[in-house]
Amino acid sequence: MTTMETLIGAPTNKRMNWDSISWNKVKSGVKRLQMRIAKAMREKRFGKVRALQRLLTHSFYGKCIAVKRVVQNQGSKCPGIDGIIWRTTRQKMQAILSIKRLGYKAQPLRRIYIPKKNGSLRPLSIPTMDDRAMQALYLLGLEPIVETIADKNSYGFRPKRSAADAIEQCCNCLWRKNSAKWIFEGDIKSFFDNVSFDWLENNVLMDKVVLRKFLQAGYMKDTVVTEITQGIPQGGIISPALALITLSGLEDALAKQFKGNRGKVHAIIYADDFVITGESKELLEEEVIPLVEKFLSERGLQLSKEKSHITNISQGFNFLGFHIRKYGERLKFLTKPVKNSVKTFLSDIKLVIESNFGAKTENLIRLLNPKITGWTNYYRHSSASSIFSYIDHRIYRMLNNWAQRRHNNKGSHWIYQKYFQRANSTRNWHFYAKINNNGRNVHLNLKLASDAKIKRHIKILADANPYDPKYFEYFRKREVSKKIALSKVLSTAGSNKAL
Numbered sequence: 366m367t368t369m370e371t372l373i374g375a376p377t378n379k380r381m382n383w384d385s386i387s388w389n390k391v392k393s394g395v396k397r398l399q400m401r402i403a404k405a406m407r408e409k410r411f412g413k414v415r416a417l418q419r420l421l422t423h424s425f426y427g428k429c430i431a432v433k434r435v436v437q438n439q440g441s442k443c444p445g446i447d448g449i450i451w452r453t454t455r456q457k458m459q460a461i462l463s464i465k466r467l468g469y470k471a472q473p474l475r476r477i478y479i480p481k482k483n484g485s486l487r488p489l490s491i492p493t494m495d496d497r498a499m500q501a502l503y504l505l506g507l508e509p510i511v512e513t514i515a516d517k518n519s520y521g522f523r524p525k526r527s528a529a530d531a532i533e534q535c536c537n538c539l540w541r542k543n544s545a546k547w548i549f550e551g552d553i554k555s556f557f558d559n560v561s562f563d564w565l566e567n568n569v570l571m572d573k574v575v576l577r578k579f580l581q582a583g584y585m586k587d588t589v590v591t592e593i594t595q596g597i598p599q600g601g602i603i604s605p606a607l608a609l610i611t612l613s614g615l616e617d618a619l620a621k622q623f624k625g626n627r628g629k630v631h632a633i634i635y636a637d638d639f640v641i642t643g644e645s646k647e648l649l650e651e652e653v654i655p656l657v658e659k660f661l662s663e664r665g666l667q668l669s670k671e672k673s674h675i676t677n678i679s680q681g682f683n684f685l686g687f688h689i690r691k692y693g694e695r696l697k698f699l700t701k702p703v704k705n706s707v708k709t710f711l712s713d714i715k716l717v718i719e720s721n722f723g724a725k726t727e728n729l730i731r732l733l734n735p736k737i738t739g740w741t742n743y744y745r746h747s748s749a750s751s752i753f754s755y756i757d758h759r760i761y762r763m764l765n766n767w768a769q770r771r772h773n774n775k776g777s778h779w780i781y782q783k784y785f786q787r788a789n790s791t792r793n794w795h796f797y798a799k800i801n802n803n804g805r806n807v808h809l810n811l812k813l814a815s816d817a818k819i820k821r822h823i824k825i826l827a828d829a830n831p832y833d834p835k836y837f838e839y840f841r842k843r844e845v846s847k848k849i850a851l852s853k854v855l856s857t858a859g860s861n862k863a864l
Contacts, residue, residue, distance in 0.1 A: 383454035386429055394426040395505060403509035403832035406570075414570060418506035422572070428461045431502035434602070435460075435494060445493030446475045446585050464498055466575065471496050471582035473590045474598055482709075488558075490584050490598040500579060500603040507571050509832040511606050516616035517827035521636030522605035525831055525840060528685045529746050531635045532700055533824035535689055538631045538642050539678055540698040545629035545642035548682050549649045551657060552672035556637040557604070558596040560611050561665030565597075569610055579603060595665060608637060611664050615639070618660055622652065633684075640684055649675050687747060700747040707752060710740050711759050718763050722770065726784065726798035727809050729767075733760075734812045741817035753814040760814075764796050786810075 398421045405413040421427045435441060436451050444450050451457050474490035481487050492500065508524075515523065520531040538544060562580055566573055579601065583592045597607050616632045619641065623630040629644045630653060641657070643649040654668075661667055676682045681690025688703045714736065721729050737760075741753060768780045785794045786808065796811040825843070829836045 381458075383458045388429075388433075391426045391429045394424075395421065395430050398424070398427075399505065399509045400832050400834065402506060403513050403830065406510050406513040407833075411570065414510065418503075418571060421506045422466070422502050425461070427502055427505050428464045428498075430505060431464065431498050432457055432460045434501045435497045438497075438602070440491070440600075443491055444475075445491050445496065446473055447493050449494055451494050460494070460498055463495075464502060466572070469499060469575065469578065471499070471578040473582055474584040474600065476584040476586040476591075482705075488599060490600040492582070492598075492601055496579075496582070497602055499575070500601055503571055503575055503579075504603045504606055507569075507603065507606050510570050511609050511613075512830050512832055515609055515613050516632070516634055518616055518632060519609065519612065519634040521634070521638075522609050525829070525843075526825055528635060528743070529822040530824050531633055531685060532687050532689070532746070533822050534631075534633045535640065535684065536698065536700065537824070538629075538633070539689070539691075542696065544678075545631070545644050546678050547643045547646050547649055548676050548678060549641040549643065549653055549657075550672075550674055550676060550682055550684070551639045551641065552669040553637050553661065554667050554669040556666060557599045557608065559665050559667075560595060560597050560607075562595055564664045565607060565611070569607060605636075611666075612637065612639075615657070615660055618656060619653070622656055628652070635685055638685065640682065646675055646677075686743070702744045702747065702749055702752055706744075707756070710736075711756065714760060715763055718767050722767065727800050730796070730798055730809055730811050737812045737814055738817075741814045745817040745819055746822035748819070750815070750819055753817060756814040760811075761794055761796070764811075 398417060402414055402417045402421070405411075405417060432451075436457055442450060451460055472493050472495070474492050474496075477489050477491065478486035479489055512523065518531075518534050520526040520528065520534075539548075562577075565580065566576060569576055580597070581593065582598070583590050584598070585591075597604050597611075612634060615634065619630050619632055628648045629642060630648070631642045633640050641649070641653055643653055658668060678689075678691045679696070681688055683689075683703050686703055686706045687700045689700050691698050714733065717732050717736070718729065721732065724732075737756075741749075744752075764784070765780070768784045769777075772780055772783075781794075784796055786797050787795065795813075797808045799806055800809050801807075823843075823846075826836075826839065829839060831840060
């Protein structure tokens with residue numbers, strides 16, 4: 366059975382279904398076009414960029430990837446205002462064949478609100494499945510452009526980059542004795558709600574008609590449709606890319622103003638959060654902040670006066686859940702988890718334990734292990750050894766109280782023998798459960814936070830671009846090293862299962 370004529374053609378066999386798609390071939394074809402877009406962008410051949418984008422957004426391969434991204438997305442089971450979700454392979458195939466630019470009209474977004482850490486509510490706008498697929502399709506042509514024009518030290522919403530890279534860049538800019546001593550912590554007031562439509566239409570290199578429809582779709586709440594005239598809807602697949610483009614150029618503007626490392630000014634950006642280092646407080650107040658305000662005002666944005674402030678490195682500052690500071694007379698540079706993050710994590714663990722009073726021990730362990738693993742993996746590149754030990758102690762106390770409530774007529778020695786062990790470890794406790802594994806009795810152990818090995822993160826190269834062939838080998842080696850590190854973590858976790 367032939368599958369398709371060309372990259373831009375439709376399937377040659379109408380009976381073709383979702384399961385018969387050759388996904389490796391589809392991904393390879395889309396990646397080739399994206400690489401060509403990135404190359405044209407580097408060469409500033411904008412006419413060719415547009416032509417290649419049109420080729421990609423009208424291609425069968427591109428539509429396949431777009432629909433697959435939508436149905437595999439974390440919010441794939443959350444419908445828009447039409448209540449439709451693509452579940453069956455027939456629905457997915459029909460979605461591929463129905464995506465068209467001609468006659469396309471974006472439907473209003475379904476507006477819901479999610480709580481923020483400070484108690485306020487964040488508006489979240491949910492597009493329909495059709496609109497998500499359309500956004501995902503045009504995002505394929507926008508991603509290589511974003512990676513080409515984004516600031517070198519911008520790390521949020523980008524493939525192959527993470528918060529750990531941003532924190533490591535903070536270390537690179539601040540750890541030396543002669544490094545900058547002052548930090549401007551910038552916070553943009555209601556970033557996603559205030560971006561100028563006009564600026565986006567003039568500066569985002571994509572189909573202007575489709576972009577306008579994405580931006581002006583409005584939202585529905587309680588059957589009432591509200592039109593919007595500014596901002597990027599939070600919840601759309603293409604929204605992170607638009608946010609990245611909006612803030613792209615801040616680092617270059619600072620570099621142009623402070624040539625030759627004058628003032629030791631460096632910007633580290635993650636999504637809409639950023640910090641800027643400076644040699645003196647006066648430099649940040651008189652030169653850096655006015656430049657940032659001008660940069661933002663062109664995009665319809667402004668700094669939040671309440672949340673933006675200047676801090677000395679000896680006092681420390683919080684960024685992406687880390688507290689970054691130089692300690693003592695010797696100015697020892699350390700990054701640690703912020704206290705609020707530790708407190709929130711332990712509260713979450715306590716809630717899980719208390720709400721599973723009657724659960725099987727093995728089920729409780731399976732609920733706790735992913736939470737402990739995820740939190741410690743995020744902070745294992747910082748100076749968190751003592752905090753990990755503290756977390757182990759607190760969790761032990763919680764579990765001991767949980768066990769005593771279940772067996773209030775038993776002594777502490779009996780409880781310790783039933784729920785805690787010392788097997789294959791120098792530690793004085795391991796919370797465990799006996800389980801049957803293919804006819805064998807094994808111990809399922811609770812993961813200890815202190816089992817996470819503290820290791821310095823290797824930051825991604827600032828210029829690395831996943832759509833540039835000269836970096837393919839670099840990314841391949843980086844992925845291999847990550848897999849090796851992950852296998853070591855898994856082997857350590859596996860060794861906690863004792864016979």
